[in-house]
Amino acid sequence: MVALPHLVPARGAVGFVASLRSRGDAPAVHTGSRTLTYAALADLVDDAAAALGTGRRLVLVAADNTLDALVTHLGALAAGHVPLLAPGDRPQHLDRLADTYDPDVVAGRGPQGWQVVQRREGSIHTLHPDLALLLPTSGSTGSPKVVRLTHDNLGSNAEAIAQALAIRPTDRAVTSLPLHYCYGLSVVHSHLATGAGIVLTDLSVVDPCFWQLVDGTAATTVAGVPHTFELLERSGFAQRRHPSLRAVTQAGGRMAAETVQRFARLGREQGWELFVMYGQTEATARMAVLPPDLVEHRPDSVGVPVPGGSFRIEPLGELHCGFGELVYSGPNVMLGYAEDAGDLRRGRDVLELHTGDLARFGPDGLVEIVGRRSRFAKVLGLRIDLEQVEQDLRDAGQPTHCVDLGDAVGVLAERSGAGAQVTDVLRRLHGIPASGVVVLDGQRAPRLANGKPDYPRMTDLLGDHREALPVSTELPGSDEEGQLGRVVALYRELLDAPQATEGTSFVDLGGDSLSYVEVSLRLERVLDALPTGWHLMAPRELVVAAPSAGRPSRRWLHRVETSVVLRAVAVLLILANHTHLSFVPGGAHTLLALAGFNLARFQLTGRSRAERAKGVVRSALRIWAPSAAWIGVVAVVAGTYDWRNVLLLNQVLGDWSRWSDHWHYWFIEAVVALLLGTAALMAVPAVDRWERRRPFAFPVALVGLGLLTRYAVVVPDAGPYRGANAYVLIWLFATGWAAARATTTAQRLLVSAIPVLTVPGFWPSMPMREVTIIVGLLVLIWVPTMVLPAFLGRAAAVVASASLFVYLTHFVVYPHLMHVSSVLAMAASLAVGVAYWRLWSRVESAASRVVIRLRRA
Structure with a gap:
């Protein structure tokens, strides 16, 4: 084998990688067709390290659950290189990472099998001495943002997890999760750190061959995210027995308490234990564990911190609900994030991890996660906990996922025909009217490679679904439906708000006093009369509440808000004073x-x-x-x-x-x-x-x-x-x-x-x-309102809408006409002001469209 003393960095390789050879003939990796000892694995790791070149380099590893990927990753760590692990089955994401970080070496599966391509001699990067590994954040859907982890992060977390789970040298963990996912990778690291074995496979837990491999290799440990447990329930896992199985671990997201209890009872009956864990990529992998003896009694908790770690709750100024943000400290906390290659030279940016999770300490000191700060939506003025909405819908027998659509809650429901029940639950339990809910039913939730829900993709799906809904000025159906479509279309036009829906009010869309008068004037042509407080109502509520909804306007008189009349009168008084037509x-x-x-x-x-x-x-x-x-x-x-x-x-x-x-x-x-x-x-x-x-x-x-x-x-x-x-x-x-x-x-x-x-x-x-x-x-x-002849009411609305612009322009207009006629000077000032108002409205509209296009781009 090739000796590599010149490749070892000044700080040394990660401890469990450096000690592979010392474990000798103990079984390390099982692939189903072969078994490698630790000594044999160390030989392959040395060869892989040599293939990656000399010096300290950035290595992009397009990972899969194979021996080649594992050995390349360990070889990079052994030689002191910095591997960047990414999903090997997503070429676009790999291309983006390569463009962003310009790796010195790229390793992955090609037409001829596993390949290691050196893109240059040496390295163009300045890599911080502590930097050991780059991992995409667990929720990444293509972003080049990655987590910077150190040698100490990897070593300390592997040892802490091994201690928390009591991993023994005789244990064997099957790779039921991707290697590029921090949870899946930590399963490998924690077992290698104790001399235990790894069973490599990319089979799904619903594949019978997966369980044949588990039984054939006497695997003792299976890890899963909540989606994994959904698959286990569908695949008849409860009806089978696997004698070698000792531990099942769950992390990667909050699992329903009843599901936790159900699997805990199943494990007790079948002879294995359920460990509920909690972690984030930013903490290398896992931060907390709920011991098996507490799982059935405290299924709503994630337990206690892993050895060496600690939690605190930081109160939130905006939320007065008795909870706070969970903050973690420990040797496994990342250096910080990287968003481009220049960030790889930076040292520590983060001393403790603000998890973004809302949590509290139970009376027994166990940590309870109650939601995500970012999983709150503001709909029709209501602050909505999307995690709680999902839980309430599950309790109602509707498995769903919820996303924030800005002005509505988007619900992706697995069962067809779920719309009525979903909207009823949200109305009864959360006070959200049907106008604030968008439901796409009969569709499975998209998933990331690690099995977690792909919420950004769901947001796109629900957004596309909402846009496809028939909202136009000529909606089929009842008069009320037609009016609803015209109101929404009017908002989109006059407020330059393509995001307008039947659930977004005038105020929600940024309407103010400058646009209020024109919008109200146009609305009255649709609804004939507007109810008090219409600007706070969603179109669906407005159409129902309109006093004359559904009837065409044939009245000679027009009811106008007093504030509109006063604006018009006030600006006319200003003109009359300045043109010496009157003095009021x-x-x-x-x-x-x-x-x-x-x-x-x-x-x-x-x-x-x-x-x-x-x-x-x-x-x-x-x-x-x-x-x-x-x-x-x-x-x-x-x-x-x-x-x-x-x-x-x-x-x-x-x-x-x-x-x-x-x-x-x-x-x-x-x-x-x-x-x-x-x-x-x-x-x-x-x-x-x-x-x-x-x-x-x-x-x-x-x-x-x-x-x-x-x-x-x-x-x-x-x-x-x-x-x-x-x-x-x-x-x-x-x-x-x-x-x-x-x-x-x-x-x-x-x-x-x-x-x-x-x-x-x-x-x-x-x-x-x-x-x-x-x-x-x-x-x-x-x-509050005045009744005027219709023509006078509409004239007042126009003058009120243009009042700012009339005030702006009249100083330039009236002095040139005063010698002719005060009336002419006043009329010309009005005309120029209204013209400027119309022109500026078009400029604003065009600018708004440009901004929207740039944002979408």
Whole structure:
């Protein structure tokens, strides 16, 4: 044999690999047709090490459950190379790994059998001295992200598992799992570490030949993931006896408690023991074991940490359910992840492993896994534990897998005709209406090579299934179904939301005050009349709740929300004042209060804290973007404004000593600043929780704080232009917010008192402005809708939709026409503003489509 002292790295090979030869003639590997001793295995490993070349190299091993793959892997470890194990039956994944990491050597099965291809002399990689092995994460479906493991990780975990399972030299484990999967590989490592044997096979547990091999080689140990146990139950495993079988181990995912107990009882009857284990690739393999004597009594637990490891529970700020994230420490915790070849030179990034699993300690100190942090979905404002949904459906006799479709729970059901029962269970137990559930039944769940559910693939299948559902403006069936299709199609069109379904509301799709009016106007053409709070309803609920659903509109009168009318009137008052057609000031400040009103209605809904904050920021950006574009063009062409106006920072950096054209856009600056301030508040967990618990008291408290600046108690008086200052106007913005939250007569009376008591005196020289604001707010509080002639209602909706754009553009339009006619100046300002609104809507729509295409690419 070839001596390899020049190949051994400075830190030495993994202990159980280096000691193979010392075990002499003890049986090491059984293939069914031959048996190799440890000495014979050591010879093959030395030959494989020599074939991989000198120096320290990166070796991509396209693994299968064969002697060639095993020997190549062990040879790489013996020589100090770094093997990257990957599934040999997935060429696309192998190609991606090769492109990402550019291995020096590639080993795998080719047309002529097992091949070792050296792609270059030496190595182009700088490999960290501690780096011993690269493994794909157990949930990988093609991602090049891998786990970096050390020599100590492999050695310590093999010894810990051997100790936890009491593996003996006389044991023989059959390779019922892939070698490239961390659990399957740890079975091999832990048995080699104790001088036990390995039975190599790629047969499935449902194949009779598999069990003939088990019996023929006197195998003692079989390992499986939950899917393996499903296959065992279907294949008649309980009716057979295998005299040599001593231990069955389960890991790779949570198994139903009743299944655990059933197999524990079966093992007791047939003379073998069930070990329930828990692990992740990031911890080399396994982190915990539930001893067999506790399995029947504690089937919901994963037990205690393996020797050398420890657990702690880290509380979660977002979840108040008595659980926390399970965090593991031990010598088997990885160095960190790698996403490209450059990461292979890095040392330790991870000191302890945040597992991503929600867990708790039972009263007996055993660890109980209750779900995954990432296995939560937010549907129609409800936080849904998908693990629990799967369990509830299993309890109802429906084996399913659930995924998050963003706005719905996707359910893949094995049994045909399961849809009705699935939707009923989700409605009764989790409060999810049928509109929030997408069911694809009569189909087996796709699996990864390691037997785990392939949830990304399921998400794609269910997404394709949902897109294939007949949702269009001309749905067959009842009038209600046709209306439902038209509502969904309308959302997709006006909100640039291809993800819209019958379960996604206007607010869910990012709708805000800028799009609210046009959407409501178009919806009324479909539904004739809209129910109160329609923007929070899913289309399915909206169609049912619409007061005149199913009847064509033939009315001369049109019911319009007061907030829409006020927006239209306010911007018309601004135009009338500036064109000297009349003098009724106060329109802009009324719009500011309306901004607070709409913030509460559209952004501060039941969504998560992060979604709320992002939604408010998104609304601010939707105001800033068209404003910056218009102001920027005018600044370049006419020189009226400068960069401070484009960035909406004139209030911060401008000249407060005199009024000038630079102050034209004070209102837009104030609205954006107040929205961003709100987003910052909502990003604070404690503030977000307080607002949810006290939705009315919170804005009232903000009014109180705002009055401190309104009356110059905490900051100096802002001078003659204080009415244009954002921090001075907090109280007015918060009053609109409180108006949206007022639901009782007492609350409405309290909010009504705020403008009546606080607005007078703010503009002592303009009492008419104060009257306009007070009247506007009182109407907003007490009159939710108004009845107008249909043509007038639709005209108000158009003006309200374009109000921002009319305000933006009118400063450039009306001065050129004032000498001709105030009416003409006002009409032209309206026309240009509406035209800019239409143009910008098309720009937004086109940009949205580009973003969607880029994301899909």
